[in-house]
Amino acid sequence: MGYILTEEQEFLKDSAKDLLKAAPVALVRELRDNNNPNGFSMDLWDKMVEMGWPATALSEESGGLGFGLRGAGILMEESGKTLSGSPLLSTLIVSKIIERYGNSMMKQILESCINDGKIVAIALQEGNFYSSKPKSTTISIANGKALLNGEKSMVVDGHVADYFLVTADSEEGTYTVLVNAKSEGVKIDKVQMMDARFYGVVSFNDLDISEDSTFNPNDSKNIIGDITNMANALLSAELIGIMSEAFHRTIDYLKERRQFGKIIGSFQGLQHRAADLYGEIEVSKSLSIRALDALDENDFMAPALCSMAKVKSSKVAQLATNEGVQMFGGIGMTDDEEIGFFLKRARVASLLFGGSNYHLNRYAKMSGY
Amino acid sequence: MSLEVFRKEVQEFLKLNCPDSMRKPIMEENDTYWGGRNAKFKNADQEKWFHAMAEKGWTTPKWPKKYGGGGLSNDEARILKKEMEKLGCRPPLLSFGIWMLGPALLKFGTEEQREQYLPDIIKGKVRWCQGYSEPGAGSDLAGLQTSAIADGDHYIVNGQKVWTSYADAADMIFALTRTDNSSKKQIGITFLLIDMLSEGVSTRPIKLISGKSPFCETFFDNVKVPKANVVGDENAGWTVAKYLLTHERASISGAVDADMMTPLSHYAKKSIGLDEQGTLNDKVLRGDIAEWEIDGAAFKFTLDRINQEMKAGQAIGAKSSFMKYYGSELNKKKYELRLQCEGLKAHAWSGEEYNEGKIARQFCRTKGNSIEGGTSEIQLNIVAKHILGLPS
Numbered sequence A: 001m002g003y004i005l006t007e008e009q010e011f012l013k014d015s016a017k018d019l020l021k022a023a024p025v026a027l028v029r030e031l032r033d034n035n036n037p038n039g040f041s042m043d044l045w046d047k048m049v050e051m052g053w054p055a056t057a058l059s060e061e062s063g064g065l066g067f068g069l070r071g072a073g074i075l076m077e078e079s080g081k082t083l084s085g086s087p088l089l090s091t092l093i094v095s096k097i098i099e100r101y102g103n104s105m106m107k108q109i110l111e112s113c114i115n116d117g118k119i120v121a122i123a124l125q126e127g128n129f130y131s132s133k134p135k136s137t138t139i140s141i142a143n144g145k146a147l148l149n150g151e152k153s154m155v156v157d158g159h160v161a162d163y164f165l166v167t168a169d170s171e172e173g174t175y176t177v178l179v180n181a182k183s184e185g186v187k188i189d190k191v192q193m194m195d196a197r198f199y200g201v202v203s204f205n206d207l208d209i210s211e212d213s214t215f216n217p218n219d220s221k222n223i224i225g226d227i228t229n230m231a232n233a234l235l236s237a238e239l240i241g242i243m244s245e246a247f248h249r250t251i252d253y254l255k256e257r258r259q260f261g262k263i264i265g266s267f268q269g270l271q272h273r274a275a276d277l278y279g280e281i282e283v284s285k286s287l288s289i290r291a292l293d294a295l296d297e298n299d300f301m302a303p304a305l306c307s308m309a310k311v312k313s314s315k316v317a318q319l320a321t322n323e324g325v326q327m328f329g330g331i332g333m334t335d336d337e338e339i340g341f342f343l344k345r346a347r348v349a350s351l352l353f354g355g356s357n358y359h360l361n362r363y364a365k366m367s368g369y
Numbered sequence B: 001m002s003l004e005v006f007r008k009e010v011q012e013f014l015k016l017n018c019p020d021s022m023r024k025p026i027m028e029e030n031d032t033y034w035g036g037r038n039a040k041f042k043n044a045d046q047e048k049w050f051h052a053m054a055e056k057g058w059t060t061p062k063w064p065k066k067y068g069g070g071g072l073s074n075d076e077a078r079i080l081k082k083e084m085e086k087l088g089c090r091p092p093l094l095s096f097g098i099w100m101l102g103p104a105l106l107k108f109g110t111e112e113q114r115e116q117y118l119p120d121i122i123k124g125k126v127r128w129c130q131g132y133s134e135p136g137a138g139s140d141l142a143g144l145q146t147s148a149i150a151d152g153d154h155y156i157v158n159g160q161k162v163w164t165s166y167a168d169a170a171d172m173i174f175a176l177t178r179t180d181n182s183s184k185k186q187i188g189i190t191f192l193l194i195d196m197l198s199e200g201v202s203t204r205p206i207k208l209i210s211g212k213s214p215f216c217e218t219f220f221d222n223v224k225v226p227k228a229n230v231v232g233d234e235n236a237g238w239t240v241a242k243y244l245l246t247h248e249r250a251s252i253s254g255a256v257d258a259d260m261m262t263p264l265s266h267y268a269k270k271s272i273g274l275d276e277q278g279t280l281n282d283k284v285l286r287g288d289i290a291e292w293e294i295d296g297a298a299f300k301f302t303l304d305r306i307n308q309e310m311k312a313g314q315a316i317g318a319k320s321s322f323m324k325y326y327g328s329e330l331n332k333k334k335y336e337l338r339l340q341c342e343g344l345k346a347h348a349w350s351g352e353e354y355n356e357g358k359i360a361r362q363f364c365r366t367k368g369n370s371i372e373g374g375t376s377e378i379q380l381n382i383v384a385k386h387i388l389g390l391p392s
């Protein structure tokens, strides 16, 4: 579709900027230093819910704002610029999954996400690296009950979840289930990562899921595929925000810091690296937008484009934050300077739902080599 | 006319007028038609295709109808481009007149100049070359010294140009000359149109690392040029020159775009093969190719984006420098990978079974991409200064 924002999209972007003024990078530091157990501000999340953000990507027929994933990407990009953590990513993805594949019970859960900010965390990964398919999480039948067992890692928003969307293998194939996080048989640990955010390590121990909502098993493959695609396209948008802001701050610093009696931005060695980075950021943006649009258009290229966007945004966000730290010099290495926060969030965001090698491989496979 | 009706019309037209052989990838120099007084068509198909397109003005889809151009809107032109891409149609005419001089005349030329030169560019009757660089003025173009001294209603031009692509095949040259040496070097440059058949103009081919000689030294020895051939004002040629460069740079990046149709993986699969999992046997190369293809697509989308931004009224300006830089570096990388994809046979220099060293020669030629039209370093300087606002 279009690379240029429509008036409505501009409006969405402006309102996102406004809201996120309350959540600058300084807030990330504050939450971290005060050992906030959530790693993000619940107040901020409440405000996002009030603004209707969880329903951004949903069609108007399903009670959403009708902005599609492209609009959701705008919110992600803006949150990337301020490094604002919130359950937005999980919620945006889950809302689309339920809209597309959910039964009436799930739609009720979705209502509570949209209206009350309930959180559904996506529990796919097991172990150290992303793999969309379950490895050792299983559903077995015993005494007429369906029991869920296994451990999921790197569960975004797992530590604050009300529900989990879990993938598990059974004798009949892969299932996708929505389980209540407060049930007995669910154990939630959390780990704090480099980006000062928390991620769930969630284990299921003979959790009886007979009463829980199960997606049609025929949809499992598509659900997992859709999650991987949406998550990575949205993360690519967040990474665009991260790289743009890190770059912006770096350029400002280049125009301000003096050495050898000159503004350091006048040194050609730095100018060329900055100009090269400018180009890399521009092409990353176009690819990310294209991927989000492709999802909204149901373009057959969408899955490949989502992987491509994730690869490119990850690499360039890493480059931009590395260059940022380097060009700030000694100050860049200090915890006092905020550029380091961008470096760290870029790494974790790149890793979520598959790092760049995972997606290079996925793209190459899809392209027949 | 609605765009869908237009699309139908284009499809019909192409089906009827673009012969099968003109829908094959360009393999050698004479697969393309450059026009000009001495031009010869390679075969009847090429001739038919060219005339059909020239008749419609579709050699220059967006140029005004009154000069013989296509008069298409941006949307229509994009449809034409997409439909041609779908069929793999070769461009009917390659021309510095189209890519460089035409846009400058449309902006800075007098009405007489437009009427005199544009129709011949559109119909491929006159072939132009570019006389910018000199032995002492490459990156520092404004330091040029080829002199034009006023003499009644004429100038007398003396000096030397270098790296003039296709000067020995061209009918006309658009040249930068110095008409005033007394102030800042950017002031005192005049943009002149010179007939290559004028007395005192001579050329000498230069052999490149590709083994070919597409460019020349061009000498001017007391060449008489009418004052009517000045584009823009006397001493104000630098503005015209720079504007033309933005078009040159944008068209160089567009050429990279067009060259991306066959994916690298196609060549790699053919010569290296796949394993049982269906992945390329050379895993390192597989990753490199995937990364290149992703960059290539990202660049292509960016060209689309810039197009849309221009349509929305933003000037391209220094963005053409980014496009030129990114596109030419991408093309160089592509040929590095192409050599790896095809091993020995890509490195051969001659012999019929090696297509007379076509790939190796093309590889060598791509090294010029980041030199011609202003080097990569110069493009980065421009981006740093004019887009990022970094101080000198």
Ligand SMILES: Cc1cc2nc3c(=O)[nH]c(=O)nc-3n(C[C@H](O)[C@H](O)[C@H](O)COP(=O)(O)OP(=O)(O)OC[C@H]3O[C@@H](n4cnc5c(N)ncnc54)[C@H](O)[C@@H]3O)c2cc1C
Residues within 6 Å of the ligand: B129, B130, B131, B132, B133, B134, B135, B137, B138, B139, B140, B162, B163, B164, B165, B166, B215, B368, B369, B371, B372, B373, B374, B375, B376, B377, B378, B381
């Ligand atoms: C294939 C090809 C076709 C061409 N066709 C034409 C044509 O048709 N007409 C025409 O007029 N010209 C043509 N050119 C010439 C081309 O525009 C010049 O070669 C180019 O502008 C560079 O000038 P130069 O060769 O003098 O190199 P130089 O300017 O001497 O540059 C040498 C090196 O120094 C670097 N450098 C120079 N200045 C700076 C700086 N300020 N900062 C950092 N690095 C710097 C350059 O990037 C380069 O790496 C062509 C060139 C090629 C390769």
